[in-house]
Amino acid sequence: MKRRNTPQKIAVLELFESNTTALNQETIEKLLHEKMDRATIYRILKCFCEDGKLHKVLGDDGISYYALCKSCKDEEHHHNHFHFQCEKCNEVICLKEEIQINLPNGFEMTHCNCVITGICPKCKQIK
Template sequence: MKRRNTPQKQAILNLFETCSSAYNQDAIEKQLYGKMDRATIYRILKRFCEDGILHKVLGDDGIAYYAKCKSCEHENHQHNHFHFQCEDCNELTCLKEEVNLNLPEGYEMKNYNCVITGICPKCKQTIK
């Protein structure tokens, strides 16, 4: 089913096209200040996750972050990669390398979400 593209949806898509890290809802609201309300942003993020446009990652801080999917489709929405969250700037990024996990016999993996915490290269330079 083809969904209608609204100016609000396009504004959120444009935001994710220009970023290299994941955004939480508060950061999205700050970037789009005055263009739409919190409930509209939430509904669009939820729909984009369902449609394979974005994926949601629960950060080490307990906050949901959203990142643009690279090769997902509505029927095939998988994210078999790790995420890195900087303990200094709190930025959460998708790591490009896919990881294959071997589960014990009898277990069937659908998807996994792993967040590695530490210091990102940008913050590491400012610490030196």
């Protein structure tokens, strides 16, 4: 089903295209200067995840972060890669290398949520 692009969807997509890290809903609300309500942002994020434009990762802090899908296609939506969350600035970054996990016979992986925590290079320089 083709969904129509609204000014709100375009604004959210442009926000992700201009950021290099994953964003949580609270950050999105702040960056959009509260131009749309929380429910609208939630619906847009859900729609973008369903359409393969974004993927969601649960951070080490229990908060959902969303990142732009860069190599996914409609028929091939996959994002089995690790994410890195900085313990100081809380930024969540998609790591590019795809992971391969050998599961026991009969098991099929549909999604992988792996978060590595530590200190990012930017925060490591600030001591």
